[in-house]
Amino acid sequence: MSRLLVLDGRGxxxxxxxxxxxxxxxxxERTVWNWLSVARCEGRTGPRPRPRFCVTREIRELLALWxxxxxxxxxxxxxxxxxxxxxxxxxxLSVLHRAxxxxxxxxxxxxxxxxxxxxxxxDVFGKRPPMFRNACWEGDHKRVPVRVDVEGQAxxxxxxxxxxxxxxxxxxxxxxxxEPARDAVLAALRAGISRGGPYGPFGGLPGRVRVxxxxxxxxxxxxxxxxxxAVPVEGLPAYTPYRKGTVEALNDxxxxxxxxxxxxxxxxxxxxxxxxxxxxxxLLSFADFVGALLGxxxxxxxxxxxxxxxPGLTPMAAWEADPTxxxxxxxxxxxxxxxxxxxRVRKISTSGIRWRRRFYIAPWMAGHVGTHVRLRYLPxxxxxxxxxxxxxxxxxxxxxxxxxxxxLEQRRALASVREKKARALKADLKAAEKLRxxxxxxxxxxxxxxxxxxxxxQQAQAEIARARATDLAARALPDLIPPxxxxxxxxxxxxxxxxxxxxxxxxxxxxxxxxxxxxSQTEE
Numbered sequence: 001m002s003r004l005l006v007l008d009g010r011g012x013x014x015x016x017x018x019x020x021x022x023x024x025x026x027x028x029e030r031t032v033w034n035w036l037s038v039a040r041c042e043g044r045t046g047p048r049p050r051p052r053f054c055v056t057r058e059i060r061e062l063l064a065l066w067x068x069x070x071x072x073x074x075x076x077x078x079x080x081x082x083x084x085x086x087x088x089x090x091x092x093l094s095v096l097h098r099a100x101x102x103x104x105x106x107x108x109x110x111x112x113x114x115x116x117x118x119x120x121x122x123d124v125f126g127k128r129p130p131m132f133r134n135a136c137w138e139g140d141h142k143r144v145p146v147r148v149d150v151e152g153q154a155x156x157x158x159x160x161x162x163x164x165x166x167x168x169x170x171x172x173x174x175x176x177x178x179e180p181a182r183d184a185v186l187a188a189l190r191a192g193i194s195r196g197g198p199y200g201p202f203g204g205l206p207g208r209v210r211v212x213x214x215x216x217x218x219x220x221x222x223x224x225x226x227x228x229x230a231v232p233v234e235g236l237p238a239y240t241p242y243r244k245g246t247v248e249a250l251n252d253x254x255x256x257x258x259x260x261x262x263x264x265x266x267x268x269x270x271x272x273x274x275x276x277x278x279x280x281x282x283l284l285s286f287a288d289f290v291g292a293l294l295g296x297x298x299x300x301x302x303x304x305x306x307x308x309x310x311p312g313l314t315p316m317a318a319w320e321a322d323p324t325x326x327x328x329x330x331x332x333x334x335x336x337x338x339x340x341x342x343x344r345v346r347k348i349s350t351s352g353i354r355w356r357r358r359f360y361i362a363p364w365m366a367g368h369v370g371t372h373v374r375l376r377y378l379p380x381x382x383x384x385x386x387x388x389x390x391x392x393x394x395x396x397x398x399x400x401x402x403x404x405x406x407x408l409e410q411r412r413a414l415a416s417v418r419e420k421k422a423r424a425l426k427a428d429l430k431a432a433e434k435l436r437x438x439x440x441x442x443x444x445x446x447x448x449x450x451x452x453x454x455x456x457x458q459q460a461q462a463e464i465a466r467a468r469a470t471d472l473a474a475r476a477l478p479d480l481i482p483p484x485x486x487x488x489x490x491x492x493x494x495x496x497x498x499x500x501x502x503x504x505x506x507x508x509x510x511x512x513x514x515x516x517x518x519x520s521q522t523e524e
Contacts (some may be wrong), residue, residue, distance in 0.1 A: 001045035004036055053091045055103040060112075063100070068113030070097050112492065116239065119151035125242050131166040132324040137206040138163055138247040139217060141180055145255065147264035147278065148289045150177045156266065157289065159254075160184040161194045161297075161341065162209070165246045167318040168306045169202045175290050182219045184377040186338030189225065193461050194334050202301065202319060209376035210234045210244050221379060228392070229329065245378050246308075258296045262289075265380065336386060336396070345390045348370050353400055360385055375395060425503035499519060 002020065007013040015029075023031045066072040066367050070093070077090045091099070100109065113118030139162040147154040149491040158180045161173045172192025176182040183468065209231060211217035218235050222379040226233055234241045259265060264283045284292070302316045309318050346353055348371045352361035355375055371388035383402055406414070440449040486492070 001039050004032075005039055005045075008036070008040075034259055040429070053095050053099045055099050057098060059100075060094075062111045062499060063104075070100055081309075085391055091291050117185040120242075125245075128165075133164055133166050133169075133319055133322040134324065134326060135207045136165045137171065137209045137242040137421055138165055139185070139188070139211045140211060140244065140247040140251060141184075141214065141216070142251045142254070143179075144259060145266045146259050146262050146292075149280050149285045150282045151278060151408065153285060154264070154278075157190055157286065158184070159293065159366060160188045161247070161250070162188055163247050163250050164202070164206075164315075164319070165210075167310055167315050167322065168246065168250075169301055169315040169319050170250070170382075171202045172199075173294065175287055175293060181380045182221045183224050183338065183381060185216050186225060186379070189222070190337045193229075193329055194331070195328055195454055196331055200405075202316075205229055206231060208232045210236065212236050212241075212244065213238050219337075221340060222329055237256060249308075253300075254296065262292070262418075338378055339386055340357050340379055342377065342423065344374035345372050345374060352403055353385070355385060356382060358382075359403040360397055361403045362387075363402070364402040368397075371397075 002099050004013060004017060007017060018029055018032045018036070019022035022029045025032075035045075037455030062076055066076070074090070074093045074096050080086075081090050086278050104112075106120070107119045110122055123371070139160070142155050144159055147156055150157075153293050155177050157175055159173065159175050161170055163170050171190040172190070174180070174191065176184050184288050190201055190211075191199050193205060195201060209226060211233065213235050216222070218233065223233055235375040241248050256268075256504055260268070262284065262318075300315065302314060305312060305314055309315070313321070342355070346355070348365055348368050350369055352359040352365065353373065353375070355377075374388045374390050374393060376386045377389060383405070387397045387400055389397060439452045441452050445447070
């Protein structure tokens with residue numbers, strides 16, 4: 001219609017033009033002439049707009065309040081109009097449903113109902129351009145949903161690993177029986193960088209390392225260890241797992257392809273009523289679990305064919321097919337990659353080296369008593385330390401071990417004692433919480449709350465008396481022992497009529513004279 005209006009304005013419009021447009025859009029010539037007439041009179045080239053209800057800011061806030069429930073929002077609007085009549089009528093439920101479906105996207109509706117995680121499922125994420133090996137690593141922790149036997153206790157271990165984004169090769173793995181710290185991150189990085197021994201042939205220095213905002217990854221020890229090799233650590237924003245999708249896909253794959261078949265898997269489907277976990281004796285030991293997981297990692301690198309690679313390629317084949325040169329680090333530099341410096345100069349004595357109020361010894365210390373040394377240690381591990389010369393910090397003297405380490409039976413007995421103390425404290429705190437909190441009966445009508453248990457006045461007074469008997473601050477009464485009279489040689493103040501004397505203190509003669517003197521003399 002805009003083209004016909006232009007031709008009409010220039011005086012070039014004819015029936016042939018109208019007939020051509022009618023044939024193109026599939027309508028009659030009279031319909032096109034009517035459209036042209038409406039465009040000349042009203043200035044519109046489309047259908048007449050109809051008034052319709054739109055989602056306002058108030059509707060969005062109510063949808064967020066009621067978790068995306070449109071029916072609840074409609075009831076809220078009706079109730080508000082009944083209390084305070086408004087000039088704007090409340091739309092019907094069907095009109096409100098159509099407006100919400102029209103004005104809000106599927107992601108917005110899911111977010112109002114399930115939060116940010118539900119909204120993110122409707123987003124579109126692009127793929128990064130192809131990269132070369134060791135251009136970027138991604139690292140993450142995963143709590144393994146498998147209970148294993150750790151010295152008689154059933155625990156769920158954690159795995160920390162790094163994967164190469166380009167070839168999907170798992171370059172470094174570290175497993176801990178508990179929640180990992182920075183030592184696990186450093187151990188996995190050392191295994192990934194080293195290409196010698198059991199760690200190769202994958203590894204080398206990465207271009208950068210991409211991690212989430214976990215404190216273990218962004219701590220000073222990790223940044224300093226990688227910064228020594230000029231490798232930047234890229235901390236991603238919070239709640240953005242899609243920005244490190246390679247390692248997140250690995251976390252899902254290990255559970256679906258391997259962990260689900262192990263004994264002690266905690267997410268296995270069970271029959272109704274069978275919620276009893278496996279006995280500790282039926283679980284894998286921690287050493288067996290670590291061996292099985294490392295075996296799966298070798299299978300992933302050498303035999304599995306991930307979907308992100310070319311058809312028929314395994315991660316190892318993709319790694320070997322990439323001609324990008326690797327940057328190796330000498331083993332003598334990696335030997336102390338994850339160690340932290342003690343920061344003090346110590347001396348070897350006849351009992352060994354004293355560190356953290358304990359002694360460490362080693363066979364190589366014989367004949368070195370009096371030598372000044374510096375210590376380096378693995379974070380969160382004090383079973384052994386590395387000893388260096390104080391005069392030449394790069395000279396490694398040897399490894400020292402804890403002199404009197406407790407046996408397994410002693411450590412188990414100590415853990416049992418600590419657990420009993422923790423249970424006793426928990427029971428005491430729970431009992432105190434019951435005494436402190438007053439519980440009320442359920443009600444079906446608007447009424448004042450009524451306590452479940454009624455206490456008599458005599459019971460309340462007895463409990464208050466017992467509390468005072470055990471409260472030392474309440475027992476230390478200030479007037480329990482009256483103060484003694486001051487010595488006769490001390491100067492005493494002349495108290496006025498409002499001055500109160502201590503109990504047991506006799507009033508002075510001046511006070512008696514003031515009290516018995518006439519009013520006129522007192523004023524003078």
